[in-house]
Amino acid sequence: MASPKAFHINSPFLESIDMSKRTGTEVYLKMESSQPSGSFKIRGIGHLCQKIAGPESKGVVCSSGGNAGMATAYVARKLNIPATIIVPSSSPELIREKLKDQGATVRVVGKVWDDANDEALRLTQTDGLTYVPPFDHPLLWQGHASIVREIKASLPSKPGAVVLSVGGGGLLCGVVEGMKEVGWASVPIICMETEGADCFNAAVKAGKIVTLPDITSEAKCLGSKTVCSQAFEYIKEGNMNIISELVTDQQALQAVETFLDEERVLVELACGAALAAVYCGVIQRLQGEGRLPVPLAGPLVMIVCGGSSINQAQLEHLRKVLNR
Numbered sequence: 001m002a003s004p005k006a007f008h009i010n011s012p013f014l015e016s017i018d019m020s021k022r023t024g025t026e027v028y029l030k031m032e033s034s035q036p037s038g039s040f041k042i043r044g045i046g047h048l049c050q051k052i053a054g055p056e057s058k059g060v061v062c063s064s065g066g067n068a069g070m071a072t073a074y075v076a077r078k079l080n081i082p083a084t085i086i087v088p089s090s091s092p093e094l095i096r097e098k099l100k101d102q103g104a105t106v107r108v109v110g111k112v113w114d115d116a117n118d119e120a121l122r123l124t125q126t127d128g129l130t131y132v133p134p135f136d137h138p139l140l141w142q143g144h145a146s147i148v149r150e151i152k153a154s155l156p157s158k159p160g161a162v163v164l165s166v167g168g169g170g171l172l173c174g175v176v177e178g179m180k181e182v183g184w185a186s187v188p189i190i191c192m193e194t195e196g197a198d199c200f201n202a203a204v205k206a207g208k209i210v211t212l213p214d215i216t217s218e219a220k221c222l223g224s225k226t227v228c229s230q231a232f233e234y235i236k237e238g239n240m241n242i243i244s245e246l247v248t249d250q251q252a253l254q255a256v257e258t259f260l261d262e263e264r265v266l267v268e269l270a271c272g273a274a275l276a277a278v279y280c281g282v283i284q285r286l287q288g289e290g291r292l293p294v295p296l297a298g299p300l301v302m303i304v305c306g307g308s309s310i311n312q313a314q315l316e317h318l319r320k321v322l323n324r
């Protein structure tokens with residue numbers, strides 16, 4: 001098998017003057033929107049595919065809200081193996097076309113990600129395809145952990161907090177793994193979800209893993225009804241400072257628009273959920289509640305997870321649907 005190589009890039013790490021003004025502390029943006037597949041997913045999925053889907057593979061199949069699918073399709077094309085991506089009907093036509101442009105076979109199954117995942121698992125049995133999970137696998141988390149190593153190499157000191165979005169919990173698990181590895185276990189991790197795609201927050205509140213009845217948020221790429229068990233284990237373990245917060249779809253959309261204006265980059269609603277931690281005052285509220293120090297003990301790092309299910313037409317559609 002070819003020697004393992006990274007499919008992801010060492011993404012830009014940019015200071016945000018506007019976000020720093022809003023929070024009263026230095027804010028750095030880890031721009032995963034710049035990754036070849038459009039989001040951070042390429043880190044874990046590239047690592048996993050290298051390990052379990054060699055040239056002799058009959059092909060890979062991934063169930064996805066869109067971005068794990070984009071990463072799988074991109075990596076499969078680079079490895080010259082077939083890719084089948086199963087997306088739910090809630091994924092915009094835009095992402096289906098992008099997946100096809102990557103050479104993937106795209107199938108639309110079910111209403112939410114969980115339905116698409118059932119079909120992906122079925123295809124591993126019937127067609128002998130290699131299953132690429134979008135968020136729940138140790139090899140994904142190992143790959144995602146590279147983001148923390150890059151941040152450590154770019155920052156002169158330990159961050160005061162790291163902000164990220166949670167869908168199924170894969171990014172969170174990778175960031176925790178990386179932070180433990182580099183000695184940042186005490187750094188608060190602010191986990192952001194949208195109301196209606198809040199499987200992690202629901203588990204934190206219930207004190208156990210729960211399954212949402214449905215995904216009612218427009219942030220479909222956060223749309224897993226159940227968080228991966230490892231993410232919840234980190235809460236039970238209690239060794240990390242993990243804070244779970246929610247914003248509305250409207251707040252996430254406002255964050256997407258503000259980020260576009262101020263940082264000139266267009267990202268998905270799933271990413272807007274993380275950005276809203278700064279733009280909608282969540283950081284300041286947590287400080288007021290004594291859950292974050294004033295000032296933060298170091299710079300705030302925002303993981304700009306990116307996402308490909310967005311363009312001007314989709315942005316306009318979200319404005320209409322969310323009455324903004």
Ligand SMILES: COC[C@H](NCc1c(COP(=O)(O)O)cnc(C)c1O)C(=O)O
Binds near residue numbers: 067223
């Ligand atoms: C249902 O969907 C899960 C996954 N998206 C997950 C996702 C996340 C959350 O990452 P996770 O917590 O799932 O590892 C954040 N930011 C963006 C832009 C994402 O696409 C997918 O594409 O299949």
